[in-house]
Amino acid sequence: MANSQLNSGNPRVDIEYRRKKSAEEMRHHVVSFALMIFLTLIAFAAVAIKGFSAWFIVPFILLLAVVQVIFQLYYFMHMSHKGHEAPSMFLYSGVLVGAVTILAFSTIIWW
Amino acid sequence: MSTYAQKKGFGATLWDYLTTVDHKKIAILYLIAGGFFFVVGGLEAVFIRIQLAVPNNDFVSAGLFNEIITMHGTTMIFLAAMPLVFAFMNAVMPLQIGARDVAFPFVNALGFWLFFFGGVFLNLSWFFDGAPDAGWTSYASLAMASKGHGVDFYVLGLQISGIGTLIGGINFLVTIINMRAPGMTYMRMPLFTWSTFVTSALILFAFPPLTVGLVLMMFDRMFGSNFFEASMGGNTVIWEHLFWIFGHPEVYILVLPAFGIFSEIFAMFSRKRLFGYSSMVFATVLIGFLGFMVWAHHMFTTGLGPVANAIFAVATMAIGVPTGIKIFNWLLTMWGGSVKFTTPMHYAVAFIPSFVAGGVTGVMLAAAAADYQYHDTYFVVAHFHYVIVGGVVFAILAGTHLYWPKMFGTMLNETLGKITFWLFFIGFHMTFFIQHFLGLWGMPRRVFTYLPGQGFETSNLISSLGAVFMSLGVIVLLYNVIMTSVKNERVGNDPWGDGRTLEWSLPSPPPFYNFKQLPLVRGLDAYWLEKMEGKKGMTPAEPLGDIHMPNASFLPFVIAFGLFVAAFGALFNMDDKAWSVPVIIIGLLITFGAMFLRSVKDDHGFHIHKEELMEDDNDKGVKA
Numbered sequence: 001m002a003n004s005q006l007n008s009g010n011p012r013v014d015i016e017y018r019r020k021k022s023a024e025e026m027r028h029h030v031v032s033f034a035l036m037i038f039l040t041l042i043a044f045a046a047v048a049i050k051g052f053s054a055w056f057i058v059p060f061i062l063l064l065a066v067v068q069v070i071f072q073l074y075y076f077m078h079m080s081h082k083g084h085e086a087p088s089m090f091l092y093s094g095v096l097v098g099a100v101t102i103l104a105f106s107t108i109i110w111w
Numbered sequence: 112m113s114t115y116a117q118k119k120g121f122g123a124t125l126w127d128y129l130t131t132v133d134h135k136k137i138a139i140l141y142l143i144a145g146g147f148f149f150v151v152g153g154l155e156a157v158f159i160r161i162q163l164a165v166p167n168n169d170f171v172s173a174g175l176f177n178e179i180i181t182m183h184g185t186t187m188i189f190l191a192a193m194p195l196v197f198a199f200m201n202a203v204m205p206l207q208i209g210a211r212d213v214a215f216p217f218v219n220a221l222g223f224w225l226f227f228f229g230g231v232f233l234n235l236s237w238f239f240d241g242a243p244d245a246g247w248t249s250y251a252s253l254a255m256a257s258k259g260h261g262v263d264f265y266v267l268g269l270q271i272s273g274i275g276t277l278i279g280g281i282n283f284l285v286t287i288i289n290m291r292a293p294g295m296t297y298m299r300m301p302l303f304t305w306s307t308f309v310t311s312a313l314i315l316f317a318f319p320p321l322t323v324g325l326v327l328m329m330f331d332r333m334f335g336s337n338f339f340e341a342s343m344g345g346n347t348v349i350w351e352h353l354f355w356i357f358g359h360p361e362v363y364i365l366v367l368p369a370f371g372i373f374s375e376i377f378a379m380f381s382r383k384r385l386f387g388y389s390s391m392v393f394a395t396v397l398i399g400f401l402g403f404m405v406w407a408h409h410m411f412t413t414g415l416g417p418v419a420n421a422i423f424a425v426a427t428m429a430i431g432v433p434t435g436i437k438i439f440n441w442l443l444t445m446w447g448g449s450v451k452f453t454t455p456m457h458y459a460v461a462f463i464p465s466f467v468a469g470g471v472t473g474v475m476l477a478a479a480a481a482d483y484q485y486h487d488t489y490f491v492v493a494h495f496h497y498v499i500v501g502g503v504v505f506a507i508l509a510g511t512h513l514y515w516p517k518m519f520g521t522m523l524n525e526t527l528g529k530i531t532f533w534l535f536f537i538g539f540h541m542t543f544f545i546q547h548f549l550g551l552w553g554m555p556r557r558v559f560t561y562l563p564g565q566g567f568e569t570s571n572l573i574s575s576l577g578a579v580f581m582s583l584g585v586i587v588l589l590y591n592v593i594m595t596s597v598k599n600e601r602v603g604n605d606p607w608g609d610g611r612t613l614e615w616s617l618p619s620p621p622p623f624y625n626f627k628q629l630p631l632v633r634g635l636d637a638y639w640l641e642k643m644e645g646k647k648g649m650t651p652a653e654p655l656g657d658i659h660m661p662n663a664s665f666l667p668f669v670i671a672f673g674l675f676v677a678a679f680g681a682l683f684n685m686d687d688k689a690w691s692v693p694v695i696i697i698g699l700l701i702t703f704g705a706m707f708l709r710s711v712k713d714d715h716g717f718h719i720h721k722e723e724l725m726e727d728d729n730d731k732g733v734k735a
């Protein structure tokens with residue numbers, strides 16, 4: 001949202017400020033993109049390197065996946081910006097409802 | 112107001128409704144379709160009560176009885192109560208927040224047609240070898256063993272109408288988040304809008320589990336998978352969980368809008384601000400949240416174990432707290448108000464003791480150890496009818512009288528309205544109160560008959576007589592609707608004289624663009640505030656300008672119709688009918704073709720120009 005008005009007709013828009021903001025944004029994108037590639041490599045490595053048990057690998061990869069989702073949402077889909085309160089509330093409620101369901105299934109049906 | 116003065120031919124009107132994307136017309140469609148299914152479900156209820164009126168009755172056979180109770184429950188929940196609630200949400204919510212329509216008018220129409228075709232599909236089962244007969248809960252072990260195509264109709268029909276409900280809910284959420292008029296902050300939204308908001312969120316989270324459950328069942332029945340087949344390593348209890356993860360929120364999806372309608376009525380006809388507005392909002396949200404943590408209270412006797420049962424029992428009882436907050440707030444709203452006993456207010460006042468009775472039996476059922484006695488008896492039947500009829504149906508009837516003038520521009524007759532109320536109220540308690548005792552005496556639920564000499568005769572007869580009263584009430588209501596439409600006496604903006612919220616600041620029915628200029632909202636009960644300062648209407652928040660409106664479209668109807676056709680193919684595919692695969696393909700081609708058309712064809716809508724709006728003004732000036 002912050003950079004969506006770069007080319008607005010409003011004469012009072014501070015182009016300098018916008019440009020700086022966008023540059024900063026770009027840096028975040030690049031850094032998180034690199035990090036995500038790195039995490040993906042680690043995930044592959046965890047499977048490729050012999051010696052870890054499945055009980056370690058599966059939760060570990062899931063953890064990496066969660067981190068990646070967070071990067072994706074906050075840096076690429078701009079959830080860190082203002083004006084995303086409603087979407088994040090619904091996302092977190094959904095996560096909560098899903099988690100309760102999985103918790104119940106794994107405790108009272110499957111085990 | 113030229114649009115209303117002109118008389119349109121029947122064909123033109125029909126085409127208008129088939130293609131409309133206007134939330135007010137879609138509301139009327141929901142009202143008509145929901146009302147129709149309400150009558151169908153009501154007839155099924157009457158058949159049930161005739162069969163049970165005397166012992167050893169053979170009015171219907173055991174198999175047919177199972178089909179009737181299944182279709183009664185399924186129809187009432189999915190095809191009557193939900194769409195009727197949706198009718199009021201569509202009719203009122205956009206007006207209450209000062210919007211010109213919902214966020215996605217096209218999707219709104221699509222939602223209606225999906226619901227409609229899903230419902231028609233489900234009911235067509237009567238004409239093809241037999242309706243579903245595994246109960247509205249369709250527990251997997253029972254459903255898998257059901258012969259014929261009944262359960263397949265259930266699965267496919269609910270799947271289609273469920274998509275409609277889901278996109279409807281999302282549409283309402285987006286509308287409320289994004290399209291509130293200037294000054295309409297969250298904490299100034301009327302309570303009906305708040306409950307629409309929370310309900311839509313519940314729909315968003317509750318319908319996916321149902322979709323998943325239905326898909327699994329579809330695969331089990333049609334393609335020979337074994338998700339619910341214990342002998343093949345499946346697990347039949349999973350269906351129960353999936354169903355109730357959806358099912359319990361579903362009961363709140365129904366009852367929260369009812370709470371919303373009653374909140375409006377209490378404030379209007381006590382002529383007082385709603386007592387404890389912020390605690391009402393808080394309670395609504397809390398109920399919505401807790402609604403997802405209690406589903407297993409329907410499964411206490413399944414054998415979840417004492418720990419799980421205890422957790423879900425406590426969670427269930429906790430919901431009584433926010434519900435209690437609401438009850439007290441309604442009572443305190445009436446306290447010290449100058450109460451006017453209109454027809455809607457009759458329903459509202461009767462709702463409190465009726466619903467409290469249902470809530471109290473709910474807490475009784477929530478005591479897991481005691482539930483082993485109550486479970487699957489008529490006690491449960493009494494409980495949920497007290498909450499559903501005493502809560503939801505009362506609200507729907509009240510809402511019909513309350514919002515009729517806003518939707519159709521005429522007032523339902525108050526005397527007839529009160530007669531309807533008394534017939535329905537007496538009939539309701541007569542039918543269901545005695546069922547608590549039948550349950551405690553040991554009469555099981557879902558049995559097609561009982562033997563004489565067990566002490567069930569008199570009570571069942573009383574219960575059946577109550578159904579007669581309720582039927583008479585509905586007939587009086589239908590008569591009232593017809594008479595009112597024939598007389599066609601038009602009413603003004605605020606026919607009750609006590610309107611508090613934005614919808615009453617508009618003509619009845621409002622022009623198709625709702626607000627000529629978006630209103631400026633200066634507080635809770637925005638219209639009331641202006642009235643109290645001696646103003647006639649709302650202060651506009653913008654200068655008069657062109658209004659952008661969406662075009663009507665026939666595509667929603669076509670998209671839904673395609674799925675309807677495809678569902679027939681899928682259903683008969685199980686019998687290895689040669690024509691079934693082509694039918695599936697044709698149906699899907701219709702649906703996806705229409706969707707494709709919608710995607711590639713740019714439809715920018717049209718503008719109503721400033722001059723036309725001003726002309727409208729002059730028209731009114733001339734008439735007035």
Ligand code: HEM
Binds near residue numbers: 248362366494
């Ligand atoms: C104070 C709030 C409530 C509590 C504590 C409560 C509790 C319960 C419990 C424990 C059961 C399971 C009984 C059994 O099968 O043995 C039940 C069944 C049921 N309740 Fe409620 N309930 C509440 C409100 C509602 C509301 C508001 C509705 C609908 C608008 C509703 C509709 C139903 C239905 C339809 C069933 C029967 C489901 C079936 O087995 O077919 N309840 N309730």
Ligand SMILES: [Cu+2]
Binds near residue numbers: 406408
């Ligand atoms: Cu429940």
